[in-house]
Amino acid sequence: MNTVPENxxxxxxxxxxxxxxxxxxxxxxxxGDALGDIVYLELPAVGTSVTAGDPCGxxxxxxxxxELYAPADGEIVEVNPAVADDPSLVNSDPYGQGWLFRLxxxxxxxxxxxxxxxxxxxxxxxx
Amino acid sequence: xxxxxxPTAAHPCPERDTAGHDQxxxxxxxLHGVHRGLGAVLTEFAxxxxxxxxxxxxxxxxxxxxxxxxxxxxxxxxIEVTGPGAAAMLDRALVGRLSAVGVxxxxxxxxxxxxxxxxxxxxxxxxxxxxxxxxxxxANTSVVSAALAERAAGFQAMVRDVSADWxxxxxxxxxxxxxxxxxxxxxVDALRYYAIDPAVLAGTPVLLARTGYTGEDGFEVYCAxxxxxxxxxxxxxxxxxxxxxxxxxxxxxTLRLEAGMPLYGHELTAxxxxxxxxxxxxxxxxxxxxxxxxxxxxxxxxxxxxxxxxLPAGRRAPRAGYAVLDPDTGDRIGTVTSGAPSPTLGRPxxxxxxxxxxxxxxxxxxxxxxxxxxxxxxxxxxxxxxPAGGHx
Numbered sequence: 001m002n003t004v005p006e007n008x009x010x011x012x013x014x015x016x017x018x019x020x021x022x023x024x025x026x027x028x029x030x031x032g033d034a035l036g037d038i039v040y041l042e043l044p045a046v047g048t049s050v051t052a053g054d055p056c057g058x059x060x061x062x063x064x065x066x067e068l069y070a071p072a073d074g075e076i077v078e079v080n081p082a083v084a085d086d087p088s089l090v091n092s093d094p095y096g097q098g099w100l101f102r103l104x105x106x107x108x109x110x111x112x113x114x115x116x117x118x119x120x121x122x123x124x125x126x127x
Numbered sequence: 128x129x130x131x132x133x134p135t136a137a138h139p140c141p142e143r144d145t146a147g148h149d150q151x152x153x154x155x156x157x158l159h160g161v162h163r164g165l166g167a168v169l170t171e172f173a174x175x176x177x178x179x180x181x182x183x184x185x186x187x188x189x190x191x192x193x194x195x196x197x198x199x200x201x202x203x204x205x206i207e208v209t210g211p212g213a214a215a216m217l218d219r220a221l222v223g224r225l226s227a228v229g230v231x232x233x234x235x236x237x238x239x240x241x242x243x244x245x246x247x248x249x250x251x252x253x254x255x256x257x258x259x260x261x262x263x264x265x266a267n268t269s270v271v272s273a274a275l276a277e278r279a280a281g282f283q284a285m286v287r288d289v290s291a292d293w294x295x296x297x298x299x300x301x302x303x304x305x306x307x308x309x310x311x312x313x314x315v316d317a318l319r320y321y322a323i324d325p326a327v328l329a330g331t332p333v334l335l336a337r338t339g340y341t342g343e344d345g346f347e348v349y350c351a352x353x354x355x356x357x358x359x360x361x362x363x364x365x366x367x368x369x370x371x372x373x374x375x376x377x378x379x380x381t382l383r384l385e386a387g388m389p390l391y392g393h394e395l396t397a398x399x400x401x402x403x404x405x406x407x408x409x410x411x412x413x414x415x416x417x418x419x420x421x422x423x424x425x426x427x428x429x430x431x432x433x434x435x436x437x438l439p440a441g442r443r444a445p446r447a448g449y450a451v452l453d454p455d456t457g458d459r460i461g462t463v464t465s466g467a468p469s470p471t472l473g474r475p476x477x478x479x480x481x482x483x484x485x486x487x488x489x490x491x492x493x494x495x496x497x498x499x500x501x502x503x504x505x506x507x508x509x510x511x512x513x514p515a516g517g518h519x
Binding site for chain 1: 179180183184185377378380381442443444446467468470497
């Protein structure tokens with residue numbers, strides 16, 4: 001049901017990173033579908049240092065609130081103002097206009113490729 | 128992601144069942160196959176597998192406010208009370224005066240414990256002079272059925288749980304009358320708010336009631352389980368041109384919250400009387416009934432806590448179970464019972480129990496939202512009232 005773009009890398013917490021020197025980070029379509037309509041995002045401020053796996057924000061939908069985890073060690077260098085204004089972009093365009101922030105990596109993160117992530121959500125989907 | 132605000136039992140986490148697979152332990156309504164076919168996200172609610180949403184729950188919410196939506200509510204419990212003593216028995220068993228309800232009319236009422244605690248809130252239809260249909264929340268059906276059977280002792284009345292005999296569909300929204308008119312051929316405009324009448328829909332006999340739980344005009348359709356699929360299909364077809372969409376429990380919750388309507392397990396519990404919930408008017412204290420003495424005392428003393436509406440200043444929603452705080456001292460003074468981002472208002476709303484002396488409209492309080500102290504203001508309920516000029 002969910003297509004997993006080949007050109008991105010993924011975390012087990014359902015975030016994606018673009019294949020750039022300073023990657024954009026977002027939430028996968030699978031996670032967006034599971035959360036329902038996202039109405040509020042609390043994103044880390046520019047300049048914040050984050051540690052892989054630690055909470056760095058919140059994603060609030062009609063029915064639930066979830067933590068947003070830093071996908072890798074690094075520093076937040078840019079936050080997407082459009083998605084802060086209109087969090088529904090996470091649902092409508094998760095891999096495009098729905099990106100959350102850009103992260104300057106300080107290490108080499110352990111990430112999944114598209115096939116690995118597709119296998120992960122395939123397993124969760126049939127759980 | 129992991130949920131940090133754990134959804135309550137009444138509102139299960141949508142992530143649990145995104146694949147829509149069946150919970151082997153949960154019961155399925157007669158419309159289960161229809162929901163699967165529509166690609167519904169299913170959830171377990173009160174022991175039933177129910178549609179949480181079909182697509183966007185926000186879009187389903189707006190459809191109810193602006194056009195119409197179709198719900199499967201077959202999980203609700205139906206209990207029939209019949210016999211020459213049925214009216215007298217219900218007067219004794221429930222807080223309201225059901226003997227005064229005319230045939231073909233409905234009443235919102237409650238079943239209370241001897242201590243005045245609410246065991247369930249109910250819609251009771253008088254179908255015939257000596258035949259009532261009591262509609263209970265799914266989770267409470269067996270409690271209500273058992274309590275009514277026990278309270279029927281000494282009355283010429285029979286109490287029967289007939290939940291398995293009924294499927295229940297709801298059509299809610301400003302276009303529902305147009306849709307029901309088209310699909311039944313009945314004069315639905317003559318059916319008043321809180322009235323019920325036999326009708327024919329999709330060639331089968333149904334009971335058509337002008338009731339609902341969304342704050343909009345709407346209808347509830349009771350039919351035989353074997354007819355539910357045909358009734359659903361007929362309403363869907365007739366509604367297509369009116370913007371009708373199928374809708375799940377997620378938007379049902381935000382709709383009733385905007386309308387300031389209580390949900391059992393949240394605003395109403397065995398630890399609360401109707402008076403704290405602002406529903407003391409449903410208790411008819413000048414007749415004997417189980418719980419009257421306790422409720423009489425509560426009416427005289429006034430409740431120590433009251434249910435209020437809260438409007439947060441910020442964009443984060445207080446959720447059920449969060450602490451309401453004194454904004455100056457930070458002391459816990461109350462508890463949020465329900466809260467969510469309101470699709471209609473475009474901002475979060477909540478209901479909470481607070482001390483009676485902090486319940487005045489305009490009072491500034493705070494809510495602990497996951498560790499931060501967010502300012503909220505007590506506001507009048509409901510948050511949303513449908514535009515005047517509509518039905519009832």
